[in-house]
Amino acid sequence: DADALTLLLEMKLRRRRERPSLPRTVTELVAEDGSRVYVVGTAHFSDDSRKDVVKTIREVQPDVVVVELCQYRVSMLKMDEGALLREAKEISLEKLQQAVRQNGVMSGLMQMLLLKVSAHITEQLGMAPGGEFREAFKEASKVPFCKFHLGDRPIPVTFKRAIAALSFWQKVKLAWGLCFLSDPISKDDVERCKRKDLLEQMMAEMVGEFPDLHRTIVSERDVYLTYMLRQAARRLELPRASDAEPRKCVPSVVVGVVGMGHVPGIEKNWTTDLNIQEI
Template identity: 35%
Template sequence: MRYQTCNIVRQLVVRYKFEDQLFKYQRICSPVWPIITRGAGDNSISPLPSSATLLQNDKDAKVVLLGTVHFSKQSVQDVTEVVNVLKPNAILVELCRQRVSLLELDDKKFLEDAKNFDAKKLKQAVKGQNFVSGMLHAMLLKTYADIAKELGVAPGGEFRRAYHEMKKIPGCKLFLGDRPIQITIARAFQSLSVLELGQVLYHLTTANPKPLDKSQLEKYKDKDYVQAQFEQITKEVPAFKKIFHVFVDERDRCLAFSLQECVRTVEKPRVLAVVGMGHVDGIIKYYGKMKQEDIVPLLFVPPRPYYMVLIRKGLRFTFYFLVFSFFYRLFFG
């Protein structure tokens, strides 16, 4: 059963993309970041790939939501197909500022780095984070590297394709719609009790997943299959319900709000949103219903749980005791 747990967790975590370094998030702000401008035509909507949803099509806006499978070459092709049909004047991707370097990622260099992913690179990537958050982020990075080695495909290809397609369209804008990764990791960690954290870490470190198969990746475009995988994990490890709430549901709300803001700020919007398939149902559910006051609480990290305070104090007093004991034995035998 544990290999199933690890496989779906790996599908969950590959939504976060590998970087050479993690940039420290320094300020809270709107999850929408228009960063590049080019422009668009005005063609009508034609048939779309089965992974695409026509989220809005009226006099106010045309919005297409494309669900993708990270590491899937077909998802990369789907992006081009939708762009050719929609001719968007804005594209929103499931990235944040901390992960924007993914758009300029050199696939060959990434695969080389993944093959030689060592402790030194891991230490550099988590530098500046506290122990537990750094440990969780290190597990994510190791997962990206392992998947890249298994599949021979760098992550985020669909986002890079969206970025390059955007540059071909005069006036088109690129929006980063996701919440900062550090906030998500911190909120996920702090949502767990010490017992639940132990359960999650135990299953992640002891699971023995089967090798990934490229032909199996497309299964994750099936929403029912993804839901079944989530249910399997939460039945085996109930603590994952809290993690999925932070990683999936909270981010669904942020992405839906970002998409709303994208549509609001673009003139005569024809918007393509490129997100992981696991976010599609949630965005459909929340789109058009999110307000700023709903999102602000999701951008802050709650206070550290009491057990972390106790653990830190316990470790500190243990250290003091050991130092005192050493000098006591040194001077008094």
């Protein structure tokens, strides 16, 4: 009933820190209505990033958690680490056929090549990808009235736009670079790259000579993630004991969990007019 809801909400607000002690990887943004967004910049293969996500959610007791995932990658939230580790290492003919069926030949091949990059890191480090998102999902479920949103652009859209941005020879050159990726990576490399996510840094190095590809894979998704974070940061209506009581709204608190490479773009776009229909 309304009394129980009010009690739960009061407990949550009491747990929320006025001046939260946050990791250095967290950027605080404020919406026009006073809602606060805490963006945790993560390295996708990092134990420290998992801890940063847990600490931030426990400190601020958010109303919404937004993660850099789309519906096509949501399965990684509920799979156990062992299964994810096995799946991340396996790039089979069946996976290739499924990617081609879903996204077309060129986009499907691009998806498999990017999976190869992720599989290379997975094999080198023995860590399953997306650990910070699974921690965010688990912690959000412990916070009363906390919603969990997927904030990334659908991956087939990103691949199709990326392929369309490249000439034939650029596609060949990029595929060649991805196919022969073999540099060893240590856990220290990951933590050293925490300010610029390792997976995104490797991709940036490979696509550096293709500015249009960087635009579709990084810059456009910065805009999309910013839009989704702003949508989540809406004023919250408090529960009422009866319909006769006036409605009362308060600023919301949001935690965003994104790759560190997206944080500068989100900060840059935070106060600008955005039109995601164009992307």
